Amino acid sequence: ERCGMCDNCLSEKQEKIDITVPAQKFLSCVFRTGQRFGAAHIIDVLRGSRNQKVQQFSHDRLTTYGIGKEFSKKQWSHLSRQLVRQGLLEKEPAYGGLKLTQRAGEVFAGRAKVFGTIQEEPLAPARAETPANYDAALFELLREKRKALADAANVPPYVIFSDKSLIDMASFFPQSAARFSDMHGVGQVKLERYGAGFLEIIRNYCREHNLSEVPASRSTAPARTSRKTPLQKLRHQVVGEAFRGGASLEDLMAEYGTKRSTLISYLYQYYQEGQRLPAERLLPASQLPPAQREKVLQIFERLGTQKLRPVFDALNGEVAYEELHILRLYYLNRKKIK
Structure with a gap:
């Protein structure tokens, strides 16, 4: 389907866009999984798969686990091939494992951008339910906390939590660690690493504004x-x-x-x-x-x-x-x- 945005749309050519952020996600996942797995496994980790291989290698405990749910497997696969063609990844001939090249370091450091295309997907409702009516003020407080943590760790904010995770927190007001772990993108590692700090913000905000936790049954x-x-x-x-x-x-x-x-x-x-x-x-x-x-x-x-x-x-x-x-x-x- 035509994108309807680019000046070349009528000639059926898809315009290249800045894909630096998704490229960083993919490259980071390649690095954190040890530079020995193929694209299919990297994509499973990015999309938060719970298949046997992901759990066997404890890759569901990585910070890159589940941070790529915005794209389909097909879209990530298309992006990975572009990274290989652009010389940011090398494919091991025998088993297809991916390794970072020296050029990939420039992208990590923010000294180089990556341009390419993301395959269009049919616009269909996603399976995961995202609340539309979230507390904007709480969302901003959580975003400030995320930025502070990201700056301190010298990583992009999405590595801490995605916007969708913060939207869930600002919609359901979790008051316990157990409920906090129900939020989108919150695994055991992120719960242990960031849970206390975010829960403190949520609890204080709820006390100040007389709000209580929204049960899972009261979704949007x-x-x-x-x-x-x-x-x-x-x-x-x-x-x-x-x-x-x-x-x-x-x-x-x-x-x-x-x-x-x-x-x-x-x-x-x-x-x-x-x-x-x-x-x-x-x-x-x-x-x-x-x-x-x-x-x-x-x-x-x-x-x-x-x-x-x-x-x-x-x-x-x-x-x-x-x-x-x-x-x-x-x-x-x-x-x-x-």
């Missing part, structure tokens, strides 16, 4: 039901209406099991049909520093938004296309309000 099924896709609606319309209704990109990524760039493409289609999106909620999706964001917006003002290639070239290729898609959507909706 009603909120999900309200967002079921009617057959008569196109997917970009469903995503657009959900985003306008308060769902974040992280909510929608978890609910539909798709990646952020795909959701941005649906929001752009939604905008092109004359619908307005809340610009103030689009801007946080950008990971660029404020000064660089402003520079991109100024170039949009000068060159227009119909094609992104001139903007990409004007920025000397320093800003990934995915960022340009996000900021174009923000720019257009900001102007629409004025």
Whole structure:
């Protein structure tokens, strides 16, 4: 299916995007499993499989276990082949085990980015249920804690906990270690390593705001039901209406099991049909520093938004296309309000 975002879409060519973060996840998992396993096993670890081989080698206790559930096996396999082609991984001829190359160190250190493609997947509801109505204030406190731990350990925040894990915590308010371990992405290792610190924040917040733990039976099924896709609606319309209704990109990524760039493409289609999106909620999706964001917006003002290639070239290729898609959507909706 066409992505609907890139300027080359009509020619059936998929534009390369910044895939540094998923590449780091994959490379990190290769390293932590000992650089002796093939792609299939690495993918099982990233996706949180409980198969015999993962448990036999205790790879369900690694920090990279379960951090890659946002992509399917097929998508991870496609990404792993790109990492081999780009010289970041070497495949052992006899058994297919993957090893890091010297170039991979540059990616780990943040001195090099990785560009490639993520295969499109049909937009279907994910099996895991992600609450739509979480406490935003608590989520921010938990995110601050995650950032502090990540900075201290010199690792990316997702290695501590994913956004989906924090959303679960800010939805169900776990008060005990046992309940905390029910949250998405919380295994025994992370429970022992981080549980006490996060539980303290949650308990204090609940005391201050007179909140109590939400039992597992009181999930957010009603909120999900309200967002079921009617057959008569196109997917970009469903995503657009959900985003306008308060769902974040992280909510929608978890609910539909798709990646952020795909959701941005649906929001752009939604905008092109004359619908307005809340610009103030689009801007946080950008990971660029404020000064660089402003520079991109100024170039949009000068060159227009119909094609992104001139903007990409004007920025000397320093800003990934995915960022340009996000900021174009923000720019257009900001102007629409004025």
